[in-house]
Amino acid sequence: MxxxxxxxxxxxxxxxxxxxxxxxxxxxxxxxxxxxxxxxxxxxxxxxxxxxxxxxxxxxxxxxxxxxxxxxxxxxxxxxxxxxxxxxxxxxxxxxxxxxxxxxxxxxxxxxxxxxxxxxxxxxxxxxxxxxxxxxxxxxxxxxxxxxxxxxxxxxxxxRAAEAPKSLRRLTVAEGTSAGDPIVDGDQEVGTVTSVSGTVALGWVKRSSDLGDVVQF
Missing domain, CATH: 3.30.1360.120 (Probable tRNA modification gtpase trme; domain 1)
Incomplete structure (x- = not known):
């Protein structure tokens, strides 16, 4: 970029x-x-x-x-x-x-x-x-x-190379998803959507989940 x-x-x-x-x-x-x-x-x-x-x-x-x-x-x-x-x-x-x-x-x-x-x-x-x-x-x-x-x-x-409890990730979401909606992995709520544009979103996801792409600059 x-x-x-x-x-x-x-x-x-x-x-x-x-x-x-x-x-x-x-x-x-x-x-x-x-x-x-x-x-x-x-x-x-x-x-x-x-x-x-x-x-x-x-x-x-x-x-x-x-x-x-x-x-x-x-x-x-x-x-x-x-x-x-x-x-x-x-x-x-x-x-x-x-x-x-x-x-x-x-x-x-x-x-x-x-x-x-x-x-x-x-x-x-x-x-x-x-x-x-x-x-x-x-x-x-x-x-x-x-x-x-x-x-x-x-x-x-x-x-300590410590992983943060949550990481910011790019996600693919369903139409109609809004900021503040929960992020669900299986039957577990693992995070929260923060921004959405169409079916692409950003959100904070717990380190226990592999959902999305971790943001890194």
Missing amino acids: DAAELESVLGPRDVVVVEGGDAESYLHSQLSQSVTGMDVGEQRWTFVLQPTGKIDVLARLTRADDARFELDTDAGFGDELLARLERFKIRVDATLTLQAADGAAEADEAARIAIGWPRMGAEIVAGDTIPAGTGLTKLAVDFTKGCYPGQELVERMDS
């Missing part, structure tokens, strides 16, 4: 701008992705986690200038991202501002579901979803960097 394909499925984005002398070091201390060494114009995906290791926000980080960074996330979740970054900003030379999505672009929801890209509020529920199982840890986590909030859970599961 190239950048143009991904852009078409993202839709409108809220942007949190972080700028100042400590912008790089502060973000490096807060994100699951490495920030140091980024070139101007470079982009990297990252999780912004709670100390428990659960996801607050999935975001894309862009280095706009030497002391300016932009974090974009799904429309409607910029306030949550801003609040989370402000929460730990103590004696830091950096200002944070929110630029709300203008709604000019529309996401290709069918394409998003087809490739398995998770959306905030659907596949990723703030304060509930853990990175393992989203299919994004290889893309959004630097396992060689220093400490950041939530690192312990992420690193522990990776070092």
